[in-house]
Amino acid sequence: MQLFSMPSSGNSYKVRLLLALLGRTVPITDVEAKTDALAQAKAEGRLPFGKAPVLILDDGTALAESNAILHHLGQGTRFIPVDPVSQAQMLSWMFWEQNTHEGVIAVRSALLCYPHRRAQATPERLADLLEAGIAILQIMETHLSGRDWLVGTAPSLADLSLYAYTHSAETRGGFDLSRFPAICAWLARVEELPGYVGLDD
């Protein structure tokens, strides 16, 4: 296997985090935005949807989409719950992460952090994303109040998926996480998992 990973991206980080928690090592090719390495991987047809992460499987299949990679690597591990309803709820959070959370929290972070995105970072857009992001974080806060993990009583792929862009929502995205104590406690629980690595590790 081989992982094409964008070092600064939460989507790529999810995969590196799961591999670390599983104690697995996979060769990694970095393809940061706006670099020759990314252009080359695209030109070679390695990135089916033109973006990272992509996991090249042992049979040569190029598997795109961070949460599909998590789901594939997670098969048979402790990060996928056993019962079908919990599995469905885990996928529900993961689709919500890609459909709702990432398009707001990660996009606001990208507008603030990536020089090539700054032209799009108008005050009006940043204000809209701040308002939408607070509503999104409130959904997580309400759900996590009185719960340790998003689904059931153990960490699952849903937690790893949502952790990626939530843990940097304040430092990169400008969201005040002190308003969300249940989220902060949950972030700390993820960081205590054996084998945990940070985004920049």
Added chain:
Amino acid sequence: MQLFSMPSSGNSYKVRLLLALLGRTVPITDVEAKTDALAQAKAEGRLPFGKAPVLILDDGTALAESNAILHHLGQGTRFIPVDPVSQAQMLSWMFWEQNTHEGVIAVRSALLCYPHRRAQATPERLADLLEAGIAILQIMETHLSGRDWLVGTAPSLADLSLYAYTHSAETRGGFDLSRFPAICAWLARVEELPGYVGLDD
């Protein structure tokens, strides 16, 4: 089981389409945007992320996110391929649908069709979505050229998921599908599946 469904929404339609193809009947409560039925379902806490579709399972669990519902209802049926790599590729297309396709194709359609969205339908935004949507449809066109289905040799949940907003991309979203003959042939194949129902059926 009970399905909360937004009649005009492609995300809700996906679920109705799968149920029809499986020959299953589930009681449906319509919760169209901006109606009392939607407000009531939200107030009662029936919609975990504040939107439809939501499937209420037999144990009372409210399962949100269209593709998570498809995945749950699809377990053990012919719409989930048997081998793990094909399953991973199916989920990859489904996450791409929610992360990339829906945020462009469905959003352009919504801006053009829903009166309460028209204020956001500026010429610049519609032009940006048109350009992005053509690039997205081209990814599907390239992949479907020489293939009958998105994954493997049989229809899967990936096809049903992508069909929902692609089949109305021209009539609702203003995309010229005649430029994408492989997509048009694939849409026709979905429509020939036994039990098929249309969005407005």
